[in-house]
Amino acid sequence: MSIWFPYLVTDWYRVRHRELANKPLVFTIKEHGRVIITATNKEAEKQGIGAGMAAADAKAIVPSLQVVDDIPGQAERLLRAIGEWCIRYTPSAAIDMPDGLLLDISGCAHLWGGEQQYLNDIIVKLRSRGYDLSAAIADTPGMAWAAARFGHNPIVEPWCSVAALLPMPPAALRLDPIILARLQKLGFRSINSFIGIKRSALRRRFGEGLLLRLDQALGKEPEVIIPLQHITPYEERLPCLEPIRTAGGIEIAIQKLLEALCKRLKGEEKGMRAAILKCYRVDSRITQVEIATHIASRNIAHLFKLFELKIPGIEPALGIELFVLEATKVEDIVAGQESLWMAENCGLGDTDLAELLDRIAGKVGADTICRFLPQEHYWPERSIKTTRSLAETPATDWRTSRPRPTNLLARPEPIEVTVPVPDYPPMLFIYKKQLHQIKKADGPERIEREWWLEAGELRDYYTVEDEEGKRYWLFRSGRYSGEQQAQWFIHGFFA
């Protein structure tokens, strides 16, 4: 069976933009400085616009033409999606680029009560989704292809396939445009007109391709279609005879589901990064919990622990009758080399550590965990950046040429100072109503504000030590100017 979508991309676009219904629409692509039409819809085609035209010409014909930029690969994505949808009709569905699908329906049609009903079902369902299509069933993929595009009868019976093919134009044989042009030039307007010519003569003039296509359409040569591989979701189901209401019961269910799922993951050398457990309750509600891991894992004990933290969040109410566990994000696991002895310290790449962080993230939230990496900025607040990843390594060295306080206040706090002008450190300062006499001081270290990032005053930092030996990081915001007092701040504490 062949399905042909004459206006695939434009149909898809129109379904998403209701306001464009019944308006001429084209997809365009820029090529060598010209804007070329790649796809049209029915309304545009009626006006004489076709693929390969320049958009400017088409606009001249139909001023109200809607022009949309083409999305590369969209047709294939759509065909793949529709093909996967079609797997409900047959186990082997294949994409037939650029605008069709080929389904091998051997032994499937009777389930729908015959070929006619089968065909109607597909056509009605796809039409209801807004796709214009024509489909045909025949003995061979080539014949079905021809019948879908050029035939009058959607179902070509085995005994009349030759008769159906003969009146069709040569284009029905899926030929190269060059050969088609040559056939056209020689006046072969239908297959009927050249099928009687000797094969050797046809081969000499038009090459092997024409004969192959002809034989494929008539079933003399085999044609293999490459069916779409449907990816079965990583999902396990556990129906319960009696509704489950206790935490113990839920634990057993999770354990069983994880065992089944991890067995499959192990076979495929994969591990899960995220999983979701859906609990279908007796009162037809669904409660669900989600977990996520830092590195792909298929360690049952670890994953169980992550779920165990979430069990208090599951509300069984009258009972749960079905558990569904789905791994929503799956990644390949590179099998690690097992070491003979335990390394004393593990680095950041260690599995134990990743599992610990998963547990922490499960309990107190993933946003609580972070690491800091150096950034090439002098401005203290910007000299570090946070990262959630364990694998990210510092792009630059940690800068240690200037003293930096062990504890940094999130926001500098204003202090009162007594300070000799112009460039001396303060003699004393009051912070939180406490007077600190400064005995030793170092500075200033001027840090300019990065004007390309934000506007504001520069800072002059001083390292100071008071009479008790407590060390602080103070700064003056801005330069001294005649009329207004410069404001001083405390920004950190040294060890």
Added chain:
Amino acid sequence: MFPDAKKDIISKLQKDILQQEGYRSQPADIKRIPGLENIEAAFPGRFFPTGAIHEFLSFEPEHGAASGGFIAGLLGSLMQRGGACLWISTARKVFPVALHTFGVSPDRIIFVNVQYDKEALWVMEEALKCKGLAGIVAEVRELTFMQSRRLQLAVETSHVTGFILRTDARRLTTTACVARWQIKPVPSQLEAGMPGVGFPRWEVALLRVRNGKPGKWTMEWQSGQFQLITEKLITVVIPEQIRRVG
């Protein structure tokens, strides 16, 4: 019975008791921390007990910074063999850039910022069960005996070193920690006539040590390691490189 035999029995009993209390005496495990020999002598077995919980008191932000620096110095030795470290806090103040001064590479520290003490302690307990970590630091307001006991039990199987930084002075309960420290900043010393601020200098007090001798020392962090300061030693040898003050 001969007096020698009696001594042997007593020392063997002491060793057994120490082992039961969570001390390990295998020499292979001993980590020497450079410059800390005098303080190590205060502990039973004359070595710094790793695989135990240490408690630091800091009631003022300045003390917190000093304790942070001291702990970072210890972590620097513990993390030398390429381990990772967890720093748990309810209100993170520590500035990662400065930790580099104390020999720790800050990108190997994972910071966990939680909301409550309870969560911080839960995270700490979970982390202490993870064998591979080099050290875990937790800043909490207070620590009850029960909580400290739980941490100690977790540590006994994994042998990870934990540091608790307590910031609430009002309720100073007994804990099951192996040592209670207090680090206070003291005025730094410079060569006569030199301007600026000297190396970080602390008064390190071991307030309580299980089966050890409490004491008080003046320590300084210079050229990448601890340095004991005795009263006689006033002239500090300043190395040629740029001074690093944390």
